[in-house]
Amino acid sequence: MAVLKPASIREVAARAGVSVATVSNAVRGRKRVTPEVAARVHEAVAALHYQADRAAAQLRSGKARVVAILVPSLENPFFTSLIAILERRAQAAGYDIIVASAGDDVGTERTRLLALFSWRPAGIVILPCSDTFPSRPILEAAHVPYVVVDRLADEPGADLIAVDNHAAAAAAAHHLLALGHRRLLVVASSLALANIRERWDGIRAQCLDAGIGAPELLEVGLTFETVSGELEQWLGRHERPTAIIALTNFTTLGVMAALRDTGLAVPGDVSLVGYDDYAWMRAASPPITAVRQPVELMGGQAWSCLMRRIEGDTAPFQSIRLAGELQLRLSTAPLRTRGNNRNHRKKT
């Protein structure tokens, strides 16, 4: 395996009858080269399938065309769709991406981050596992441009791209209140996460404004498996809510499963607003009304922002908050006052 060594710049130079410097110049187009010489070089490059070794180029130039991306987990589609977008942007800009997962563990996050530095990446995109963000000092000390995405409430020492969670969740609550619902249950993954707290606060504020007191809250953890059981238990012990807001994609799934298993009809018995917007929400029966996070925009902004920093922009750090959008579908309906559980809104 792998016995053939790739051609080096010296071999190309030899074949083209020029110096290595000329090959480098011709290939990268950084200096003018006689057309005739350029042709010879390109012939040699093609013949030998020459391609500069990135390790060598990076070592000498001090410029790495790599960006490291560290996410809490690769099992969550929200994170992977962000990666998809970043990869596309990176590709367009001639960068490659190194992807690492923290396995939802701050210790691992730290270890991974440290390991990533050995690449001397041009920049780092990080989605912290937790908003205590213990990796921050490491990141600071490394003096590598980085941008924080999602999850953090604020990050004074760096750029932050996040969603206006408060407003987005408030819109969901407002929607339900307008439909006449007064008995709301919020199913959250974990309030230890700043973005989840913001969502909760948004809903809570909306309810308090409406003069109906804070809604019920249930925290169920980060994985889908646990959600369903906990919710079923909760429902057995409390008066039934007329509407539920799930604060993440996994909790949305858990709520769907729990309602199904409890025999509660959506939206007949309970209205449901989900979070994040995936194909399965559109395919579900009924299709789920959901808060769509602007993933595409987030990824794009994160990339642009990081590139500016890499290119030396020293403008003050900024916290960008992007608007989420409530996608109205058929899982939410007016509170039925009598036996009316028909739903006549058109599907979207």
Next chain:
Amino acid sequence: MAVLKPASIREVAARAGVSVATVSNAVRGRKRVTPEVAARVHEAVAALHYQADRAAAQLRSGKARVVAILVPSLENPFFTSLIAILERRAQAAGYDIIVASAGDDVGTERTRLLALFSWRPAGIVILPCSDTFPSRPILEAAHVPYVVVDRLADEPGADLIAVDNHAAAAAAAHHLLALGHRRLLVVASSLALANIRERWDGIRAQCLDAGIGAPELLEVGLTFETVSGELEQWLGRHERPTAIIALTNFTTLGVMAALRDTGLAVPGDVSLVGYDDYAWMRAASPPITAVRQPVELMGGQAWSCLMRRIEGDTAPFQSIRLAGELQLRLSTAPLRTRGNNRNHRKKT
């Protein structure tokens, strides 16, 4: 930004009062070093936060602890879950992964692959976009260990890890036949893909064996959006099937949406078998009977296989076929002969 250069091995050597060679030896533990000297070195390493530059290390040693992963798309959860598994294995083995997407396009696949070579990766995991696999010659020429995952029927020049699609899909068909269904519709993404063809063949063979002729077939393309419309159209023009098998996760979603919009009940009017097994299939109403692909196993095998090749194993190339597993849930039910559309199986 990024003004502070990381400490070099020479600075560490100076601080510890030893040679750079000793630092290297002490850090990597490849040669014996007096405990006393080792302590001094480690003190200096810690104080300066020294970490060997991968580019330099790789350049000199010729060994790269990077594996490149090239997938058709990062939007498909099947591919991203594979990446999740590979990342975990890589991390454990001290490797990092570079992730690239071909954007479902063979031209891009080629370009990306070429670009990836510039890293001189220790190995490559590739999920080809198409089974014409035009990137194969490039891969061969590069003499880099690689393993092909999924999608290809056979790959004589390399190791292949795939699912026994024929058997898995046949099991799905058998299940439906045993329930009494005779009018089957298979919804495929594209028969241009070898793995999809294998699934189709498995179902077809099963039906022919049962003496009921080939089932109906509908090809709907690779994205979720198109599926639903095409299927609704098809249903309008053909006699209604009593059972549908969807051959990918996206087509499963499309079928679910189409059936819902057509007003057909699952499994009352139509039984449904989906493909791939995700949380949303368990959360759906009814939960979807599905062919589960052994993603965990595939990723694990792919990694192990690649590592063996990287370490120089020259055993003949092997094609590993892993068994898929039919997850029985509530979207499939016995063919109702009269007005019977009740379903009494226990949920799984």
Next chain:
DNA sequence: TTGTACGCGTTATCAG
């Protein structure tokens, strides 16, 4: 255009 020093670890060779 060219020569060549250089970046930074690794490793083979050599000295103690």
Next chain:
DNA sequence: CTGATAACGCGTACAA
């Protein structure tokens, strides 16, 4: 057996 010296890998950048 420990530790030091120096060559080396390969592309880049600057002086000539």
